[in-house]
Amino acid sequence: MALTLYYHPLSSYCWKALIALYDSGTPFTPRQVNLGSADDRAVLQALWPPCRFPVLHDGDRVMPESTILIEYLAQQQAGAAGLLPAExxxxxxxxxxxxxxxxxxxxxxxxxxxxxxxxxxxxxxxxxxxxxxxxxxxxxxxxxxxxxxxxxxxxxxxxxxxxxxxxxxxxxxxxxxxxxxxxxxxxxxxxxxxPAVQRVLQQARPWFQYFPFVDAMPARFL
Ligand SMILES: N[C@@H](CCC(=O)N[C@@H](CS)C(=O)NCC(=O)O)C(=O)O
The missing domain is CATH 1.20.1050.10 (Glutathione S-transferase Yfyf (Class Pi); Chain A, domain 2)
Incomplete structure (x- = not known):
């Protein structure tokens, strides 16, 4: 089944999910959510009423909570199995x-x-x-x-x-x-x-200006 990730590129918990997806080479469709948009909120809320991201949508399964989302990936995707050791x-x-x-x-x-x-x-x-x-x-x-x-x-x-x-x-x-x-x-x-981390940071770069502590951010990330 095709995976869709509801996320925002600045959100730390979304990074956690993105790193797992990229690192494991799992194909997915990214769906960026702007919590300031009523339409976007309605879409996310319909999937997961607390309206927090990340949320992974897989057919009729909805996986909120970054840890559970990654555990689900480790169960379902061969490339992600190593994210949770078997022992x-x-x-x-x-x-x-x-x-x-x-x-x-x-x-x-x-x-x-x-x-x-x-x-x-x-x-x-x-x-x-x-x-x-x-x-x-x-x-x-x-x-x-x-x-x-x-x-x-x-x-x-x-x-x-x-x-x-x-x-x-x-x-x-x-x-x-x-x-x-x-x-x-x-x-x-x-x-x-x-590499998965570098990809996440690269995608977040245009959004760092909105981070309230951007003035304290090291230049190498900007
Ligand atoms: N325990 C959740 C925390 C998720 C979370 O707090 N996400 C933040 C963004 S980093 C969020 O959706 N904030 C919007 C809100 O709480 O209204 C997880 O691990 O996924």
Whole structure:
């Protein structure tokens, strides 16, 4: 069945899905969604009422939630099978690090970025300070995990790496890690070399001007 991905090129969770699709060589039709357009929202909402992307549409199956979407790809597409290791313990590690990326980096990141988009009077400085502290507490976990490893949670590139790139890309801008976390910085550079990641970043480039922290973005990405 033909796959359609509902996404936006600036959205970090959509990057996670796109990296999995590109890296596995899975053919799909991209359908860009502008949440500011009532028509686009209606299309996405009809598929997935919470109206969040990414959403993958495959015949009569609708796969929201980036992690589940990638697990579905790993089940259905031979080229994507390696994104989730078959062996039970290795699989647990991959799923653990996927959760850490989403819960402990992306969650605080959404708080920091969302706050910047609010009116001054509606901002939440304490919540943002807590979110920044949460990101800084998470980086050393990565540093420890990455010692002696190429990829985050398994021998090969996995779901965990698909989750890590978007989270780290944006947290490195809004709340940079200390330079002494050398494993983490080296891992980020390895991720940036991955062709699927380069493709996603290339497609996002025209949209970076709308990222509220664009002024802090390194020139190499612009
Ligand atoms: N847990 C979801 C999170 C998806 C998510 O938060 N997507 C954001 C864009 S990065 C979104 O759709 N935001 C619009 C909204 O929440 O109204 C996943 O993993 O796919």
């Amino acid at each position: 039970a313990d290795a699989r647990l590690q991959v799923r653990l690090w996927d959760r850490i990326c989403d819960n402990d980096l992306q969650g605080p990141l959404q708080k920091i970025v969302g706050d910047r988009l609010r009116q001054e009077a509606e901002r939440d400085p304490k919540g943002v300070a807590d979110a920044r502290a949460a990101v800084q507490r998470t980086y050393p976990l990565f540093e420890r995990q990455l010692a002696g490893r190429t990829w985050l949670a398994s021998e090969g590139f996995s779901l965990a790496d698909c989750a890590a790139l978007p989270a780290l890309f944006y947290t490195f801008i809004v709340e940079p890690p200390p330079t002494e976390l050398v494993q983490l910085h080296a891992y980020f550079e390895r991720l940036l070399q991955r």
